[in-house]
Amino acid sequence: MLDISHNEEFQEINMNNIYKVIYYLLENNQPFNIVCEYKNIEFKPELPSDITDMFGEHILFSIVGYSFESSVLNSDIFLFEAGFGSENIGTVVNVPLLNIKQILVNEIPILINMASSSVKKKVTKKNKDDSQIKNSMEALLNNPKNKKFIKKS
Numbered sequence: 001m002l003d004i005s006h007n008e009e010f011q012e013i014n015m016n017n018i019y020k021v022i023y024y025l026l027e028n029n030q031p032f033n034i035v036c037e038y039k040n041i042e043f044k045p046e047l048p049s050d051i052t053d054m055f056g057e058h059i060l061f062s063i064v065g066y067s068f069e070s071s072v073l074n075s076d077i078f079l080f081e082a083g084f085g086s087e088n089i090g091t092v093v094n095v096p097l098l099n100i101k102q103i104l105v106n107e108i109p110i111l112i113n114m115a116s117s118s119v120k121k122k123v124t125k126k127n128k129d130d131s132q133i134k135n136s137m138e139a140l141l142n143n144p145k146n147k148k149f150i151k152k153s
Contacts (some may be wrong), residue, residue: 007114011098014115015076018097021111022073025103031064032110034078034095035102037117042094051085058101061093 004010027031038055047138063071063080070081070092078095103111 005046005114006118007115011115015097017111018100018103018113019027019073019075020077021103022100025105026068026071026073029068031062032108033102033104034061034063034100035059035104036061036095037099037101040096040099040117044094045091046092047084047089051089059068061095089153102125 022032024030034057038057038059041059043052061067061080067080067082072079072104076097078097078100080093081090082093083090098115098117099111101113102109
């Protein structure tokens, strides 16, 4: 499972599923909860350390009321406003979609994300094309019958 959870295609599939489920819930005015990995979540403005020190590896957010109304869904990030602590300190929470590990409605999990939230660096098309050209040239030169195609200086 570890190998597939870091696979870029598997991550993309899970991110698309998360996006579609949240989009559906927002469009149908259905409040929900999300369980997220704490790493890579941003709070703007930052929360005081006495609040963040209480967070564990995972955080449960209830997307109801003002958090639901203020939510914004992008292709790779879910944003919403929330209040924390006894003073209800307001902040905008930025959650990368792959950090969302579960989506729950009425305490029932409707989505479980098994993909790693560590996004691999994508290989650029240029680098991929360059390596394919190099591999093709090596394959061409390894066949003795193809030597006639090599231009001699």
